[in-house]
Structures are given as C-alpha cells and as structure tokens.
Amino acid sequence: xxxxxxxxxxxxxxxGRISILNCDYTNSMFDYFLWYKKYPAEGPTFLISIxxxxxxxxxxxxxxxxxxxxxxxxxxxxxxxxxxxxxxFCAASGSSGSARQLxxxxxxxxxVLP
Amino acid sequence: xTGVTQTPRHLVMGxxxxxxxKCEQHLGHNAMYWYKQSAKKPLELMFVYSLEERVENNSVPxxxxxxxxxxxxxxxxxxxxxxxxxxxxxxxxSQASGQGGEQFFGPGTRxxxx
Numbered sequence: 001x002x003x004x005x006x007x008x009x010x011x012x013x014x015x016g017r018i019s020i021l022n023c024d025y026t027n028s029m030f031d032y033f034l035w036y037k038k039y040p041a042e043g044p045t046f047l048i049s050i051x052x053x054x055x056x057x058x059x060x061x062x063x064x065x066x067x068x069x070x071x072x073x074x075x076x077x078x079x080x081x082x083x084x085x086x087x088x089f090c091a092a093s094g095s096s097g098s099a100r101q102l103x104x105x106x107x108x109x110x111x112v113l114p
Numbered sequence: 115x116t117g118v119t120q121t122p123r124h125l126v127m128g129x130x131x132x133x134x135x136k137c138e139q140h141l142g143h144n145a146m147y148w149y150k151q152s153a154k155k156p157l158e159l160m161f162v163y164s165l166e167e168r169v170e171n172n173s174v175p176x177x178x179x180x181x182x183x184x185x186x187x188x189x190x191x192x193x194x195x196x197x198x199x200x201x202x203x204x205x206x207x208s209q210a211s212g213q214g215g216e217q218f219f220g221p222g223t224r225x226x227x228x
Contacts, residue, residue, distance in 0.1 A: 002156065009154075032215055043118070043204055043219030044157075089157070093215035099145040099164035100208070100215030104157040 003027045004092050006105035014113050019077040021108050023090030030092035035064060035075045038087045080112045116140055118220035120205050126226045129195060135223050137188040137205030145210040146188040148180060151202040164210040195227045
C-alpha cells in the first residue's frame with residue numbers, strides 16, 4: 001500500500017499561470033516533506049521542503065502548503081515557466097534508525113505550454 | 115567532480131553476466147542509498163548505508179549485492195539478473211543526522227537486461 005500518493009499523473013498549464021501539484025500521505029509519523037523535480041536522463045533534484053510543524057514554506061516562485069489534518073500537501077508554482085516542465089515527486093520522511101529515509105510518490109508530469 | 119556521480123550511465127547486460135554499478139559522492143555526506151525506478155512507479159528504496167554500515171535492505175533479491183567501502187563510494191553488484199530488473203538505478207547521499215532527510219541524487223544508470 002502506497003504511503004505517499006500523487007493521484008494526478010500529468011498536469012498541463014499555460015505559461016504565466018499557476019501550477020498546483022498535489023500529494024497525499026497516510027503515515028502520521030512522517031515529519032518532513034520534500035518536493036523533487038526530475039528532467040529526463042537526470043536524477044531528481046531537490047526543490048523545496050517543509051517541516052510538519054509548519055503549514056507553509058515559500059522559496060521564490062515555489063510554495064509548499066501542508067495540511068496535517070487532511071494529510072495533504074501541495075506545491076504551487078507561480079508564475080509557471082516552460083523550463084518548469086518536468087516530473088515532480090513528492091516525498092515524505094520520518095526518523096528511522098541512524099539515517100532518515102524518504103518515501104516517494106509516483107510523480108506528476110508537469111507540462112507548461114508557451 | 116561535484117555532487118553525486120554514477121557510472122556507467124547506460125548498461126546492457128545478459129542474464130548470465132556480472133556487472134557493477136558505481137556511485138561516488140563529493141558532498142561530505144555519511145549516508146548513501148540505492149533506489150530503483152521503474153516506469154510509472156515510485157522510486158523504490160533498495161539499500162541504505164549509514165556511516166558505512168548497511169541499515170536497510172528492503173527485501174531486495176540476492177542477485178543485487180551492495181558494497182560501501184567508505185563514506186564516499188557505493189557499489190551495486192549485479193549477477194544473474196532478470197529482464198524485469200531493467201530500470202533506472204539511482205544513487206543518493208545525505209547527512210545521516212540531517213534534520214529533514216534531504217537527499218542528493220546522481221544521474222542514474224539506465225540498465226537493460228536482455
């Protein structure tokens with residue numbers, strides 16, 4: 001059973017508009033959430049994260065919102081640019097032993113149309 | 115070299131071959147990870163090494179054998195693989211005591227088993 005779910009496999013947005021990517025999780029022990037971006041033929045690149053003690057974190061055009069009661073987080077990109085077209089992975093982390101481990105969603109392919 | 119590097123980038127092997135994937139991190143981290151990414155599926159954590167000791171083995175078949183000789187290098191030895199093992203294999207590193215578990219990924223090795 002997937003503990004981190006991204007229910008939208010793809011999203012198409014016009015350049016300049018807002019992109020909203022969603023993620024749901026089931027494990028209440030997760031205490032840190034991350035978003036990664038992946039281009040073809042490259043490894044995932046860290047984008048932004050949020051601790052479970054916060055409900056919002058902003059970095060430039062990227063904002064992550066966390067709703068703990070709903071076990072839901074979202075990534076907002078505004079304004080969207082064609083270079084943002086990539087696969088976006090949501091990941092969750094909980095302390096486990098001597099190294100934190102990440103549980104990933106299946107990804108959402110974002111396409112920003114010029 | 116900077117970040118996390120992986121060699122080779124592409125590998126084609128027969129089911130009776132033995133090969134090894136190599137990962138090197140130049141970030142001063144002390145935890146390293148192997149992931150498998152199959153099409154349309156979440157990244158699957160295979161192995162975790164923290165301070166050069168294996169701390170996680172997620173029910174990975176014995177035809178995959180990891181090795182971590184020091185905190186900067188990680189290998190994945192492959193033998194008698196099956197066609198369903200064809201996937202993108204990603205290496206990542208992090209600080210084991212890092213607050214949020216942010217991991218830095220290499221570009222991956224695209225493996226094809228014939």
